[in-house]
Amino acid sequence: MSHTAKPTALRMGIPIPNSKLGLWLFLGTEIMFFTAFIGSYIVLRLGSKGWPTDTHDTHINVFLGGLNTFVLIVSSYLVVVSHEAMAQKNFSKARMYLLGTLILAFVFLGIKSIEYYGKISNDILPGHIAETSSQAIKKASRELEVVVRKRFAEYTSSGAIPTERPNDIVNLVIQIAALNTATRPENVSEATFKALQDSAPVDVALHSRWMDLHQHIVANVSLKKPATGPEYVAASAKLEPGEKLPELEYSEVTALLTEMKADKTYGTYVTHGVFEPHPVVYGNIFASIYFLMTGFHAIHVIVGMILFAVVLRQGSKLDGKWTDFVENSGLYWHFVDLVWIFLFPMLYII
Amino acid sequence: MSHDAYDGQVAHSDDRAHDTHHVNYLAIFFVLCACTALSVIFDVVHLSKPITIVLVMSVAITKALCVMMFFMHLKFEGNWKFVLLAPTTILAIGLPLALFPDIGASYYTPTAPQVTSWAEEIRNDKDRHAEHAAGTGYSEAGQVE
Numbered sequence: 132m133s134h135t136a137k138p139t140a141l142r143m144g145i146p147i148p149n150s151k152l153g154l155w156l157f158l159g160t161e162i163m164f165f166t167a168f169i170g171s172y173i174v175l176r177l178g179s180k181g182w183p184t185d186t187h188d189t190h191i192n193v194f195l196g197g198l199n200t201f202v203l204i205v206s207s208y209l210v211v212v213s214h215e216a217m218a219q220k221n222f223s224k225a226r227m228y229l230l231g232t233l234i235l236a237f238v239f240l241g242i243k244s245i246e247y248y249g250k251i252s253n254d255i256l257p258g259h260i261a262e263t264s265s266q267a268i269k270k271a272s273r274e275l276e277v278v279v280r281k282r283f284a285e286y287t288s289s290g291a292i293p294t295e296r297p298n299d300i301v302n303l304v305i306q307i308a309a310l311n312t313a314t315r316p317e318n319v320s321e322a323t324f325k326a327l328q329d330s331a332p333v334d335v336a337l338h339s340r341w342m343d344l345h346q347h348i349v350a351n352v353s354l355k356k357p358a359t360g361p362e363y364v365a366a367s368a369k370l371e372p373g374e375k376l377p378e379l380e381y382s383e384v385t386a387l388l389t390e391m392k393a394d395k396t397y398g399t400y401v402t403h404g405v406f407e408p409h410p411v412v413y414g415n416i417f418a419s420i421y422f423l424m425t426g427f428h429a430i431h432v433i434v435g436m437i438l439f440a441v442v443l444r445q446g447s448k449l450d451g452k453w454t455d456f457v458e459n460s461g462l463y464w465h466f467v468d469l470v471w472i473f474l475f476p477m478l479y480i481i
Numbered sequence: 482m483s484h485d486a487y488d489g490q491v492a493h494s495d496d497r498a499h500d501t502h503h504v505n506y507l508a509i510f511f512v513l514c515a516c517t518a519l520s521v522i523f524d525v526v527h528l529s530k531p532i533t534i535v536l537v538m539s540v541a542i543t544k545a546l547c548v549m550m551f552f553m554h555l556k557f558e559g560n561w562k563f564v565l566l567a568p569t570t571i572l573a574i575g576l577p578l579a580l581f582p583d584i585g586a587s588y589y590t591p592t593a594p595q596v597t598s599w600a601e602e603i604r605n606d607k608d609r610h611a612e613h614a615a616g617t618g619y620s621e622a623g624q625v626e
Contacts, residue, residue, distance in 0.1 A: 145559075145561040145564075146559060146561070147558075147559075147561065155562075155565050155566075156565065159565055159566065159568075159569040162566075162569045162570075162573055163569060163572060163573060166572070166573035166576055167576060169577075170573070170576040170577035170580060171577075171580065173577045174577050174580045174581050177581065193521065193524055194521075197517060197520070197521045200517045200520075201514065201517055204510065204513045204514060204517065205510070207513075207548065207552055208506060208507070208509075208510040208513075208552075210552075211506050211551075211552045212506055215506070461552075462553055465548050465549075465552045465553045466553075468548055468552075469545055469548050469549065472541050472544045472545050472548065473541055473545065475517075475520065475541075476520055476537040476538060476540070476541045479524075480520060480521075480523065480524040480533070480537050481533065481534050481537060481538075
């Protein structure tokens with residue numbers, strides 16, 4: 132009995148290219164990666180009564196988030212038609228669509244940057260957000276101190292006040308207060324010294340306001356009452372046993388900051404240096420989650436851009452050998468879109 | 482670009498016929514755009530929180546299904562997609578469920594201190610006070626050195 136028929140090829144494994152199988156396995160790990168974040172977010176959110184949802188608190192911009200969703204959807208569409216064009220061997224058309232995708236990826240990151248800038252300029256950053264009134268008061272005082280120290284640094288860095296202890300704020304304020312009667316050091320120009328002499332009373336006044344707030348915070352006494360010196364001792368002596376001076380309240384501090392920001396002399400420094408001291412309960416965990424998830428998503432966008440750039444770099448040499456690469460890059464890009472499809476409602480709307 | 486061995490044969494992507502299913506991608510694109518607009522509308526129209534969550538997540542799942550089925554071609558792939566994706570999906574659902582009893586139910590109160598920033602603040606304060614004390618000739622204990 133003769134065996135003339137050719138044996139059929141052994142059929143093993145999954146009937147898809149190895150590269151595509153590898154990509155899908157990779158996407159499986161990516162699903163788990165983002166699920167860890169999304170799952171943690173769901174769990175933390177469910178466990179946090181009073182999670183910040185007001186856009187005034189979170190500085191979430193729903194319009195920009197929606198616009199970015201639209202941008203990613205358009206880019207996903209362009210990738211899929213690019214792959215279709217590759218399959219039809221219309222490589223110039225495929226290149227054009229991929230270029231469109233790459234441009235839209237830049238647009239996405241640009242919009243994301245605007246959003247990040249909005250958060251950073253309002254100090255919506257992990258670990259920076261006051262969650263209670265007392266934290267908000269102390270944060271405002273810390274920021275005010277930074278403003279004062281920055282002002283004082285102008286005197287030390289210019290050499291108008293020669294000192295070996297540039298951080299000793301008490302020593303500095305004494306010297307700045309006496310600047311009008313001080314002799315100009317040789318290494319400081321006359322104009323600079325004159326300007327600093329003019330600004331000295333303003334900066335001393337600014338320091339005085341901060342120091343007053345700081346002392347009231349330390350003593351935890353209302354701004355309406357003295358917090359230090361003989362007056363404080365006298366006021367405390369008048370108290371009955373168990374009685375306390377009225378405590379410092381958040382509303383007093385916000386009123387003080389509003390007044391300071393409106394001041395014609397040092398108001399600008401305070402406005403630029405002190406954020407709105409608005410306590411946001413769970414604000415830090417919100418900010419952590421927001422930046423973690425959107426940050427890792429943005430990294431994935433950048434990786435996708437690199438993949439598209441590799442294809443586009445081929446220029447007119449792009450041919451059918453790149454079809455699988457374009458398909459796999461497209462699958463990756465759709466996954467990036469897919470993640471954003473869930474991030475948008477969870478972070479921006481809900 | 483790629484030289485893949487599968488089905489017992491060595492195939493070149495140039496030679497292999499790529500699956501070209503007749504999908505109206507533009508229609509899918511418009512569905513996705515409409516869904517995005519719906520999400521924003523659900524946010525603008527003030528509905529109760531649970532209803533908003535249900536509606537918005539339903540729209541998100543619809544969009545995800547559209548992308549996976551048509552843009553990622555899963556609708557036209559073989560059963561291998563279940564083999565690859567089912568374990569991941571089960572684990573993805575299981576993770577939040579497993580975390581919830583320990584962490585989700587209660588994890589920290591709003592008055593918990595921001596440990597890192599406070600520690601840094603205290604350290605800075607100590608440094609500055611030490612510098613001031615050194616300048617004025619007072620030790621930390623308040624005694625003249």
